[in-house]
Amino acid sequence: MFRAFDWQDLIPLAKGAWLTIQLCAMSGILGVIFGLILGIARTSPSRIARWISTIYISCVRGIPILVIIFFIFFGIPLLFPGLELDKFTSAVIALTCFAAAYVAEIVRGSIEAVSRGQSEAADALGLNYWAKLRYVVMPQARKIMVPPGVGFIIGLVKDSSLVTVTGLVELTHAGNIVTNLTGDPIMTFLTVAAMYFVICYSISLLGRLYEKRTGIQVDPLKLPEPASV
């Protein structure tokens, strides 16, 4: 029958936590890359680029991440028969699709927060669009992006728990397995919650450290809200 929750149950949970960290690191990096591209497209002078990115961003932001995960996990094998993705890859794809849209909104907000005069000055100096972005707008927008970006990465860690529905053994799923072994959901999920807390809180401490180092501070109300609940 059931045995009590003891220290050896920490091993599968720690393995799950490590997989959660890997998952979030990969989809976080990919999400930031695609999010930057989308966010720049969202504010670009090209109407087509603006339309495509706006449609993508508002679609993803209006649909729950869980539905996106189901779509990638069950939909892709149906749409592309023969394409075999393992659970980790589909989870990374789903989280990246999701992250890109929210990062793009942060990028857009930060670019728009750089005062218009800066951009006009660059125009007056005869810089072309890319030079203006590279030398004038982005260096200033980068600083504004950091605090909400940190908040978003924390949201990504929390949302990665939903990947549990695909059967990938990340932290939450590991918690399910340990619960079935020990029959002790209280201790197990309190431990799981504590592990998430440690991951998320360390990220926010790192963010605060970075804010202190660089002196970046932003009006808390101007931050886009954290992407997840």
Place this chain on the structure above:
Amino acid sequence: MALYFGDLLPFSSLLLEGLWTALYITLVAMVAGSALGVFLYLGKVGPGKAVSIFCTCYIEAIRNTPLLVQLYLIYFALPALGINLEPIWAAVIGLTLNNAAYTAEIYRAGFESVPHGLREAGKALGMKNAQIVRYIVLLPATRNVFPALTNQLILLFLASSIGSIISLPELTNAIMSVSNTTYRTIEVLAVGGLLYLGVSALLSLASKRAETTLFRWAVGARV
């Protein structure tokens, strides 16, 4: 592969019922959570040291753990203590407790955004404390907080989909059960996704409209 939406027609009422459940728990959790958030915020900034520490710990604990794990604790761990909850109650309670922590932080940001100099100016004009709170702090803070609160409502609506994992028959749950019955996975995910998208677009449109009507006196004057 050919897409065919006809198979979904017999299940449209199931999907709509799921949408209704999702909206229902969202609204209940929003109202209850933002009320509870007021007390959390007041407890956090209030004079009671122990209360303040408790509220801060609660807010940080909720904001740094996934909603899914919180729901698991309510749905799977509480029965071990002898408290059995229906999925819908577990979801409502989970979303409410979760939402309270986020709204408390929204209130904090809103009140901190009113510069201290304004209160001093009120005092210098000879206003009473109650007048200062009402006209100088509460009104601008409400206006500053409103967009964040409506954004939170939309996020909460999307988050209600997590209830499907604890077998609450809301929209995502309905989508998956229709998919399992008809094997029209892509079609039903597309329809369900559009339902979510439509409702969140409506909510966002309504809140923009509400913002411009409610705070017409303050357009462009954000402190």
